[in-house]
Amino acid sequence: MxxxxxxxxxxxxxxxxxxxxxxxxxxxxxxxxxxxxxxxxxxxxxxxAGVIRQYVALLDADKIGLGLLAYVNVRLEKHSDPQGNSRIHPTSPRNDFALSVANWPEVVACYAMTGEMDFLLRVHVEDMDHFSRFMMATLLRHPAVLDVKSSFALQKIKETTALPLV
The missing domain is CATH 1.10.10.10 (Winged helix-like DNA-binding domain superfamily/Winged helix DNA-binding domain)
Structure with missing residues (x-):
């Protein structure tokens, strides 16, 4: 880069x-x-140069019926490939999880993390029933998922897509 x-x-x-x-x-x-x-x-x-990646329309999640925002920490069973490399290996549980997340429309952002959890997901859903269905039928059924911790946004204090230009 x-x-x-x-x-x-x-x-x-x-x-x-x-x-x-x-x-x-x-x-x-x-x-x-x-x-x-x-x-x-x-x-x-x-x-x-890729500084400007794309032009998009930013939607209001509440106005399109996606009023519940959750942040989900995910811990997987294994943290590295069989040879012990720390990067994501093509056949590792981390890579399999990353490929699966790409197909889950509820997940609008996913980051590999340091610390006790492996991934942080930003999830937009309609309501708690929708979140429950996503958790039970999708996320918790993934074979590599060992543990999840969810937090829900109560109030929006700041939200921007603008990066600081220092």
Missing amino acids: SKIELDKTDRKILAILQEDGRLSNQDVAEKVSLSPSPCLRRVKRLEE
């Missing part, structure tokens, strides 16, 4: 696009005091 050099103008462009990815190139150019052509070249360079 190579880090790309970002100057002050690149950072301004990124901040503007993180706030509103639907702005036209003309609008972005005006906000950063550039003409449209050099602004577009900068945006294209940031896209090609």
